[in-house]
Amino acid sequence: MDAVVVERPNPQVAVVRLNRPEARNALNQQVRMQLAEHFTALGRDPEVRAIVLTGGDKYFAAGADLREMAEAGAVEIMLRNTHRLWGAIASCPKPVIAAVNGFAWGGGCELAMHADIIVAGEGSSFCQPEVKVGIMPGAGGTQRLARAVGKFKAMKMVLSGQPVSGREAGEMGLASEVVPDAEVQSRAMELATQIAALPPLAIMQIKEVLLAGQDASLDAALMLERKAFQLLFASRDQKEGMQAFFDKRPAGFEGV
Known part of the structure; x- marks a missing residue:
């Protein structure tokens, strides 16, 4: 089963969906590689005008898969070149809309911040809990977060490892808009369709x-x-x- 699935609800909008329900869409290397492949291909596809990035209606992504990291050494982590995989999303020329239901924790929060627009559910949760397992954010969780919400709110999130609700994320500038949980996916598609109709x-x-x-x-x-x-x-x-x-x-x- 593919860890990332691409759907085309209409020719101009692509939906990139994380597909590891057994792990709450935890981000392992396979997921990161498939995300990079899909975003590279969609960025080059002249027919695609907007992309929705989602984990589905239960959770976005619960973080990095710690089982792949716990025993790794510094050199091994460096040689994985994970930043290059993330770069394929960051450099995608098409507008990306993250549809966030449930957990967007750790790498999931960082993944959402690679999007251009974040539609969050009222019951969603954003968190950078890396400090609780002895590390720190490594894919934008200090830099993108501070640029989005400012120094003081970012410091509170990354130093405490405490989550904020979808409603709080909207108020602090981490989400573009907050809607009822049942409307997240449809609202993201609505925005993508509207943008895809523009030049x-x-x-x-x-x-x-x-x-x-x-x-x-x-x-x-x-x-x-x-x-x-x-x-x-x-x-x-x-x-x-x-x-x-x-x-x-x-x-x-x-x-x-």
């Missing part, structure tokens, strides 16, 4: 500039934004979008 070149440029600008000076980030804005006027989708606005009709965007 793909503009969507990709928005994602690229927003992420790149976070670590640049304001002047440099504004220059990136300006150049991307100007570049989009070379696209047929820009002409189509504005003409459709004038004609008061739906636009048909082709990604060119």
Whole structure:
């Protein structure tokens, strides 16, 4: 049975689903490798315009699979090059929406933070508990978390190892929106479908500039934004979008 399953509910939206229910979708090396393979392929697929990342309606991912790590040495951990597998998700040019039900703990919380939008259930739980087993987050749990929620809230989570609820995650900026648990999957699909109907070149440029600008000076980030804005006027989708606005009709965007 594949540890990660890809579904295509419609041609323009892909759903990447963790599939280790017996381990609450704990992230072992097989899961990380399959995630990297799928996100690399979907990022290159011209038909795919948005991706939903989920663990299903019971839990997102309960963390790293400690059975693969407990007896490993530092060199072995380094040679696994896990950061390169995570990088395939971080560098995916398509918008990624994480649909989080249940546990998003440890590596599961870090995985959710690789997405561009997080839809969390009211009963979901976000946590970085690594300190409780003698280690620390190693896939963005200190850096992405601090950038999302600020120093003081991030410090509390990573130093205490205590979870926050989905509602708290929304209030602190860790989730884009919080909905009833039963609506998480459908809401994520609704957002993905809405985004997939928009001009793909503009969507990709928005994602690229927003992420790149976070670590640049304001002047440099504004220059990136300006150049991307100007570049989009070379696209047929820009002409189509504005003409459709004038004609008061739906636009048909082709990604060119």
